Amino acid sequence: MSLQQHLLSPEGREALTRLVQQQPLLAFDFDGTLAPIVMHPETARTPPEMVPLLTTLAQRLPLVILTGRQVDDVRQRLGFTPTHIVGNHGAEDLLEGPDAAAVEALAPFRARVDARRTALSTAGVFIEDKGASIAIHYRLSPDPVQARAVIEELLTELPPQVLIEPGKQVVNVLVDSAPDKGDAMHRLMARYGCRSGFYAGDDTNDEPVFERAERDWVTVRVGPRLDHSHARYYLQEQAEMAQVLQQMVDALGR
Ligand SMILES: O=P(O)(O)OC[C@H]1O[C@H](O[C@H]2O[C@H](CO)[C@@H](O)[C@H](O)[C@H]2O)[C@H](O)[C@@H](O)[C@@H]1O
Numbered sequence: 001m002s003l004q005q006h007l008l009s010p011e012g013r014e015a016l017t018r019l020v021q022q023q024p025l026l027a028f029d030f031d032g033t034l035a036p037i038v039m040h041p042e043t044a045r046t047p048p049e050m051v052p053l054l055t056t057l058a059q060r061l062p063l064v065i066l067t068g069r070q071v072d073d074v075r076q077r078l079g080f081t082p083t084h085i086v087g088n089h090g091a092e093d094l095l096e097g098p099d100a101a102a103v104e105a106l107a108p109f110r111a112r113v114d115a116r117r118t119a120l121s122t123a124g125v126f127i128e129d130k131g132a133s134i135a136i137h138y139r140l141s142p143d144p145v146q147a148r149a150v151i152e153e154l155l156t157e158l159p160p161q162v163l164i165e166p167g168k169q170v171v172n173v174l175v176d177s178a179p180d181k182g183d184a185m186h187r188l189m190a191r192y193g194c195r196s197g198f199y200a201g202d203d204t205n206d207e208p209v210f211e212r213a214e215r216d217w218v219t220v221r222v223g224p225r226l227d228h229s230h231a232r233y234y235l236q237e238q239a240e241m242a243q244v245l246q247q248m249v250d251a252l253g254r
Helices: 010-020 048-060 071-078 100-105 107-114 117-122 144-154 181-191 204-211 238-252
Strands: 025-028 063-066 084-087 126-129 134-137 162-167 170-175 197-201 218-222 233-235
Touching (some): 025 181, 100 170, 107 126, 181 197
Parallel strands (some): 197 218, 218 233
Antiparallel strands (some): 134 170
16 A cells, blocks of 8 residues: 555646546445535535536446435435435445345334334434344444444444444444445446546445455545545545546536
8 A cells, every 4th residue: 555645746637637638437436425425414415516517427428326325315315416326334326226135124124123113212322223224323422432432332243244334433334245335346347347447435434435446446435535445536625525526627628
């Protein structure tokens, strides 16, 4: 793993320009990458100034969204129509729906959640059941100690195949046999016949894409440089993404 470079450095801009001219697959995570992180998940949106840039890019290249959200949820927040969407951290394809085995494997965990609804809500912990994965949100909890205790108890006995992954003020409950974002990216590269790719993400669920990227892909982690990330480039903050999109549009020319 080598030191990450800033994507808007001269070297980063050159790599981006070179990539865009090779008809790559452009893939973006949503929360924290296209949309700023906000307190309430239901208020997240692509900033208006980025929408025309994304619209132009999606008209010129295959442009896909790989998100932890459900497909129908993210679709209404984008403000433009991407070529394809994969949701649920890789486990829900726009055309094929959620991974049925994952939905089924989560049934016993769902029952554990149901039995603790009152304790969770008293602690300000909000459950987002997305079918093929479940998010346990604690950003809005007024008492982090109480929230942690309730979540720890909920996670004490995990059903077979169920695993947990930390995210941004959220615990993701996933199924180990379900496809992740890395699987989704490789599947979409094949589907759209692309030999090179761009991927931007900001969280733990994006690392499988960074880790399994081919040598000539441009991979970007949104957030201060993190030495243990497998992304090749970084952006200091989400607001810089608009400049990246503009650079791509400029590189495509007319
Ligand atoms: O893979 P992503 O597109 O980045 O989705 C990851 C999760 O995003 C959402 O939660 C996160 O963003 C919220 C809005 O900014 C924030 O309030 C929350 O604390 C974050 O964890 C979404 O609600 C989840 O379903 C996604 O898995």
